[in-house]
Amino acid sequence: MSIVFFGVFISTAFSKDRYPTQTQIQAQLDKITSDTAKISYLHNTAKQYQMELDTKEDKETISFMALKAMELSENTYSARYKYLALSLMQQSMITYQRYKKAQEYGLKILEFTKQVKDADLQAEMYNAVATGYFYSNDWKNYFFYQLKSLRLYESLGQEANVASAYSSLGKASYYTNEPKEGVIYIHKALTYYESVADNDKVADLCNDMGTLFMSQEGGTDSAEFYLNKSILYAKKGTSENLLTTPQFNLAGIYVGQKKYTQALELVESALKTAKNAENMNSFTLYSVGLSYVYTEMKKYKEAESVLQNALKDSQIEGTPYLKIQIYKALNELYTQTGDATHNVEILQKYIALRDSVFNEEKxxxxxxxxxxxxxxxxxxxxxxxxxxxxxxxxxxxxxxxxxxxxxxxxxxxxxxxxxxxxxxxxxxxxxxxxxxxxxxxxxxxxxxxxxxxxxxxxxxxxxxxxxxxxxxxxxxxxxxxxxxxxxxxxxxxxSVSEVNQKQIHQISQTIRRNMNFDDDWDKIKIHFEGVHPDFFDKLSTTGLTDHELRHCAYIKMKFNPKEIASLLNIDVNSVRVSRYRIKKKLGLEAEQDLPDYIGSI
Structure with a gap:
C-alpha cells in the first residue's frame, strides 16, 4: 500500500455550520442602503470562507460576492473600497485554483497602496498582494511583500497582526524547503499567543512547528514534543476539532516507531471527531490513514472494513472526489493482498467515476x-x-x-x-x-x-x-x-482449480476487453512526443528524475495541481514542494513561473 502518513501542515478547523448561502447574502444586502457598506459586508463575509474550497456551491458563492462587489465599486472613487472589491476577486480566483489570475489581481491591489496614506490599510493591502504570490509559488515576491506588511504592523504596534504575519511566513518556509527558518518564524508567533493565553492559536502553531520538524532529518523527537503540546493546548481550547490534525500527525510518527496501539487510538479519535463535525475531507483522509495502520499490522480484513464502511457512509454520496480516494486505497490494498476479483470490480467503478469527475471539472x-x-x-x-x-x-x-x-x-x-x-x-x-x-x-x-x-x-x-x-x-x-x-x-x-477456473476465465476476459492500448510508459511517452516533439530531449541535460520528468509532462498537458497530485499519488502540498525543486534544477529564478516555462518548451 503506497499511501503513507505525511505532515498535515495547516490545522483543519471545521464545524457543522455551513457558510452563508447566496440567498442569505442577497437578503442581507437588500437591508443595507450604502454601496460602500455593502462592499464591507461582502468582504467581511468572504473572510469566513477558506481560500481553497471543495464544494461547487461554496465556490459559486465566492464568485457571486466578488462580482457584486466589483459592480458596487463602480459607484465609488475610494481606493479602500475598490481594493476590497479586488481582494474578493483575488479570493474567487484562488478558490478555482486560477493562481496566475489571482496574482494579477494582487498587482492591481498594489497600485492602490500608492493612493492611501493609512498605514493600517497599506499593511492589509501588502498582505493581500503577498497572498496572490503565495498561491502562484512565487516565493521571492511573497516574502518581499509579506515582510513589508510585517514591518508596517510592527510600526503600528499591532502585535496580533505581527504574530499572524510571522505565522504565515513560517508556513511559506515549509514550501520553500527551509524548515529551520520556518521554526524561527513560528516560534515568534508562538511567543505572542502564549502571552495572551490563546489556547487555540497555540495548539495550531504547535502543530505547525511539529510538521516543520517532521520535514527535517533527525527532527522526530522535537516533532513529537510539539505535537503532544498541540494536543495538550487543544484540549484546553474552545474546540476539540483542533485535536485531529496533531493526533493524525503524531500517529504517523508512532507508525514509523511501530507503536501501532498508540497510532490506532489517535487516528480513531481524529476519525470520530471528523465524522461528528461532518467534515468529509478529513473523514476520508483519516479513514485511509486508519486502513494504512491496519495494513502495517497485517490486519488486511480490518483495513478493508474501514475503507468499505467509509465508502458506504451516506455523507460520502455526492462527493465523487472523496470516493475516488477511497477506491484508490482499496485498489492498493487488493493489489498488495493479491485479491484480483475485488480489484477488477474496484477498477471498473474507479474508471466510471473518474470519467464523470473529469467532465464536471471541465x-x-x-x-x-x-x-x-x-x-x-x-x-x-x-x-x-x-x-x-x-x-x-x-x-x-x-x-x-x-x-x-x-x-x-x-x-x-x-x-x-x-x-x-x-x-x-x-x-x-x-x-x-x-x-x-x-x-x-x-x-x-x-x-x-x-x-x-x-x-x-x-x-x-x-x-x-x-x-x-x-x-x-x-x-x-x-x-x-x-x-x-x-x-x-x-x-x-x-492456483487454478476446477471450482474457480470459470471465475478466473471471466476475470481474464474482463481484463482483455479493457486493454485497448499499449500498457507501458515508454509507449505513452512516444505518443506524448508525437504531440510535443523534442520535449524530453530538451530536458535530458537538466538532471531531472523520471518522476520529475513525468511531473513536467503533466504540467505541459495543463493538468492542475490537484490532478497532478492524484496522478503521481502524492499530496497537493507535495506538488508545490516538487515544483520548487524542479525550478531549482532548471535554474529558474524565483519570480519565473514554472508552468509558463514548461509551456514554452
Missing part, C-alpha cells in the same frame, strides 16, 4: 472562465464611464465660464452680449455634437473589442478543451493499463 473551468470574462468586461465599462464623466464635466465647465463672462459684459456692451450668446450657443451645439460622435465611436470600439474578446475566449476554450481531453485520455490509459497488467500477473499466480 464544465466548471469553462464557467469560471466566463466569470473572468464578465469581470474584465465590467472593469472596461468602468473606465469608459469615468472618461465620459470627465468629458461632461469639462463641457459644463467651459459653458459655465462662457455664461459668467457674458453676464459681466452685459451692462457695457449689449450688442457684444448678443454676439457672445450666439457664439456660446454655437459652441454648445458643437460640444453636444462632439460628445455624440465620441459616444458613438466609443460604443463602436467597445462592441468591436467585446466581439474580438469573445472570439478569442471561444478559440482559447476550444483549444484548451481539446488539449485537456487528449492529455487526460493519455494519462488515464497509462494508469489503467499498468493496473490491468498487474492484475493479469496476479491471475497467472492464482
Amino acid at each position: 464544465a466548471e473551468a469553462v464557467t469560471q472562465m466566463k466569470v473572468e470574462y464578465d469581470t474584465e468586461k465590467k472593469e472596461q465599462q468602468i473606465v469608459v464611464l469615468e472618461d465620459r464623466v470627465h468629458t461632461r464635466n469639462w463641457l459644463i465647465g467651459i459653458s459655465s465660464l462662457a455664461g459668467i463672462l457674458a453676464l459681466g459684459l452685459l451692462w457695457i456692451y449689449r450688442r457684444a452680449f448678443r454676439l457672445q450668446k450666439q457664439l456660446t450657443q454655437q459652441q454648445q451645439q458643437a460640444f453636444e455634437q462632439q460628445e455624440k460622435t465620441m459616444k458613438l465611436e466609443q460604443q463602436t470600439l467597445q462592441a468591436q473589442k467585446e466581439l474580438a474578446e469573445q472570439k478569442s475566449l471561444t478559440l482559447q476554450t476550444e483549444m484548451e478543451s481539446k488539449q485537456r481531453e487528449l492529455t487526460a485520455a493519455t494519462m488515464f490509459i497509462q494508469q489503467k493499463n499498468e493496473l490491468l497488467e498487474s492484475l493479469q500477473q496476479q491471475i497467472k499466480e492464482v
Whole structure:
C-alpha cells in the first residue's frame, strides 16, 4: 500500500455550520442602503470562507460576492473600497485554483497602496498582494511583500497582526524547503499567543512547528514534543476539532516507531471527531490513514472494513472526489493482498467515476472562465464611464465660464452680449455634437473589442478543451493499463482449480476487453512526443528524475495541481514542494513561473 502518513501542515478547523448561502447574502444586502457598506459586508463575509474550497456551491458563492462587489465599486472613487472589491476577486480566483489570475489581481491591489496614506490599510493591502504570490509559488515576491506588511504592523504596534504575519511566513518556509527558518518564524508567533493565553492559536502553531520538524532529518523527537503540546493546548481550547490534525500527525510518527496501539487510538479519535463535525475531507483522509495502520499490522480484513464502511457512509454520496480516494486505497490494498476479483470490480467503478469527475471539472473551468470574462468586461465599462464623466464635466465647465463672462459684459456692451450668446450657443451645439460622435465611436470600439474578446475566449476554450481531453485520455490509459497488467500477473499466480477456473476465465476476459492500448510508459511517452516533439530531449541535460520528468509532462498537458497530485499519488502540498525543486534544477529564478516555462518548451 503506497499511501503513507505525511505532515498535515495547516490545522483543519471545521464545524457543522455551513457558510452563508447566496440567498442569505442577497437578503442581507437588500437591508443595507450604502454601496460602500455593502462592499464591507461582502468582504467581511468572504473572510469566513477558506481560500481553497471543495464544494461547487461554496465556490459559486465566492464568485457571486466578488462580482457584486466589483459592480458596487463602480459607484465609488475610494481606493479602500475598490481594493476590497479586488481582494474578493483575488479570493474567487484562488478558490478555482486560477493562481496566475489571482496574482494579477494582487498587482492591481498594489497600485492602490500608492493612493492611501493609512498605514493600517497599506499593511492589509501588502498582505493581500503577498497572498496572490503565495498561491502562484512565487516565493521571492511573497516574502518581499509579506515582510513589508510585517514591518508596517510592527510600526503600528499591532502585535496580533505581527504574530499572524510571522505565522504565515513560517508556513511559506515549509514550501520553500527551509524548515529551520520556518521554526524561527513560528516560534515568534508562538511567543505572542502564549502571552495572551490563546489556547487555540497555540495548539495550531504547535502543530505547525511539529510538521516543520517532521520535514527535517533527525527532527522526530522535537516533532513529537510539539505535537503532544498541540494536543495538550487543544484540549484546553474552545474546540476539540483542533485535536485531529496533531493526533493524525503524531500517529504517523508512532507508525514509523511501530507503536501501532498508540497510532490506532489517535487516528480513531481524529476519525470520530471528523465524522461528528461532518467534515468529509478529513473523514476520508483519516479513514485511509486508519486502513494504512491496519495494513502495517497485517490486519488486511480490518483495513478493508474501514475503507468499505467509509465508502458506504451516506455523507460520502455526492462527493465523487472523496470516493475516488477511497477506491484508490482499496485498489492498493487488493493489489498488495493479491485479491484480483475485488480489484477488477474496484477498477471498473474507479474508471466510471473518474470519467464523470473529469467532465464536471471541465464544465466548471469553462464557467469560471466566463466569470473572468464578465469581470474584465465590467472593469472596461468602468473606465469608459469615468472618461465620459470627465468629458461632461469639462463641457459644463467651459459653458459655465462662457455664461459668467457674458453676464459681466452685459451692462457695457449689449450688442457684444448678443454676439457672445450666439457664439456660446454655437459652441454648445458643437460640444453636444462632439460628445455624440465620441459616444458613438466609443460604443463602436467597445462592441468591436467585446466581439474580438469573445472570439478569442471561444478559440482559447476550444483549444484548451481539446488539449485537456487528449492529455487526460493519455494519462488515464497509462494508469489503467499498468493496473490491468498487474492484475493479469496476479491471475497467472492464482492456483487454478476446477471450482474457480470459470471465475478466473471471466476475470481474464474482463481484463482483455479493457486493454485497448499499449500498457507501458515508454509507449505513452512516444505518443506524448508525437504531440510535443523534442520535449524530453530538451530536458535530458537538466538532471531531472523520471518522476520529475513525468511531473513536467503533466504540467505541459495543463493538468492542475490537484490532478497532478492524484496522478503521481502524492499530496497537493507535495506538488508545490516538487515544483520548487524542479525550478531549482532548471535554474529558474524565483519570480519565473514554472508552468509558463514548461509551456514554452
